Amino acid sequence: MLSRGDAVVYKCRGLYKVEEIGTLNFPYVDRKKQYYTLQSVENEKDRAYVPTDDSSNIRPPVSREEAMELIGRMPEIEMLHVKNEKFREQEYKACIADYCPENWVRVLKTTYNRTKKRGSMTSLDRKYQMLLEHALYSEFSFVLGVPEGQMPGFIAEHTEESHS
Numbered sequence: 001m002l003s004r005g006d007a008v009v010y011k012c013r014g015l016y017k018v019e020e021i022g023t024l025n026f027p028y029v030d031r032k033k034q035y036y037t038l039q040s041v042e043n044e045k046d047r048a049y050v051p052t053d054d055s056s057n058i059r060p061p062v063s064r065e066e067a068m069e070l071i072g073r074m075p076e077i078e079m080l081h082v083k084n085e086k087f088r089e090q091e092y093k094a095c096i097a098d099y100c101p102e103n104w105v106r107v108l109k110t111t112y113n114r115t116k117k118r119g120s121m122t123s124l125d126r127k128y129q130m131l132l133e134h135a136l137y138s139e140f141s142f143v144l145g146v147p148e149g150q151m152p153g154f155i156a157e158h159t160e161e162s163h164s
Helices: 064-076 085-096 101-118 123-144 148-161
Strands: 007-010 015-022 035-040 047-051
Touching: 007 035, 007 123, 015 123, 064 101, 064 123, 064 148, 085 101, 085 123, 101 123, 123 148
Parallel strands: none
Antiparallel strands: 007 015, 015 035, 035 047
């Protein structure tokens, strides 16, 4: 069970803090059910309400050690191999459905590689790249104490170090 003030990763939307735990006073909501009221760390207008008995959409942030280990392994993480372009978005969604940062990296590497090969970025790749960079960078920023805007450089620096 989470407590007020706990940090969580909510879906692929980034880092949130548990603001309240209790019933919701909204129409069409089961007033007997307990919910976590989650407040986005980056956006004060962004709140989410998650039933306390279904935590499939939230997880604790990775540890500092897990983040550094994942950054070090990024060069070895495989891209997705999408067999049919018509199902590209479904494959992206299926890969990231567990909200696991390693799978976010797989999809990001796929979008970067496709953009490089094509010379331009598709709107679908842009959508997932923006979503997943934000999710990954906000979580890593929180656990590593590095500002979110500096995460690309931090990651580049630390993936080079582990391979030199």
